[in-house]
Amino acid sequence: MIIKENKGLKILLVEDNPGDQVLVSDYLYAEFSKLNLDIASNFKEAKTHLTNNKQTYKIILLDLSLPDIDQSNLIKEIVVCAPNTPVIILTGQDDIHTAIQALTLGCTDYLLKNEISSKGLRKSITYAFERKHIDKQLELSVKRYQQLFQLNPQPICVINSSTGEFLEVNNAALKKYGFTKNEFLKMRIHHIDLNYAKEKFNQHISEEEILKNENLHEHILKTGKKIKVKLYGNEIDYQGIEATLLMALDMSETQSYISQIEFQNQQLKDIAWEQSHLVRAPLTRMMAIINRLEKKHFEDMNEVDNECSYLLKNVLSSAHEIDSVIRSIVDKTSNRNK
Known part of the structure; x- marks a missing residue:
């Protein structure tokens, strides 16, 4: 990894020994x-x-031996002051316990002063940037997946694959089932799904079976109401625990929506049929009257009134056009409901 910070790289050296200040400064200026x-x-x-x-x-x-603070609190205070800045420890103490403590508290490296060289210092700084970059990417990735998890409109939960205990739930699950997060975390999947079995959640269910509400899971809400759900799941590692990520689709709502659509379609069909008959009846009478007037016009008059004949033909043509539109509407409504 190329250190882009090499252009104007800003470093803070915390060191009380003047000789070490000069030595480390020379190493840094030689490399950067x-x-x-x-x-x-x-x-x-x-x-x-x-x-x-x-x-x-x-x-x-950071030198661990400073005159105005003890070693045990130094790292903690530095991390508090600069939580996002990599810290490299410089010390003359070859103490493995101190090194482990420093790394545990968030330091990126632990260097012994008598072993430091310009190349070694540069290598440690390069490693610090690489680790910081990776940590940022991991942090962004975790935040991104947390957002996807929490903002998903479908109920999602993470359960312990062995015990069925709830490890995490999203906001949609809280809203759907009515339990608080604390209540969920004290429960197991079997509290809401009496017949839950890990091998069943990813079984294939046909569209016909879904519409019939067959082979679906029955879940119990906090109110006691039962709903039919389709479960989708994946095995994941959750904080070192073998877990299952489950998403529940409420098929009861889907069935309700389908029923409403079918009812509305039938209403539209009935309305179209009734209106077509109501409109076609007077239209048919009007067409018959026009035919009669046209016939009478030619029988009673020796000379044809061209203007009257023209008007009668246009009225009759318009009547036929309206009749065609009505038939088309009825046909489309019937085909949509088949």
């Missing part, structure tokens, strides 16, 4: 041509730099 280095001789100065400096430090090089 555009270096912005600040030096603090104690924790108070370091805290001032971290809290007052407008430009964020990219790296903190």
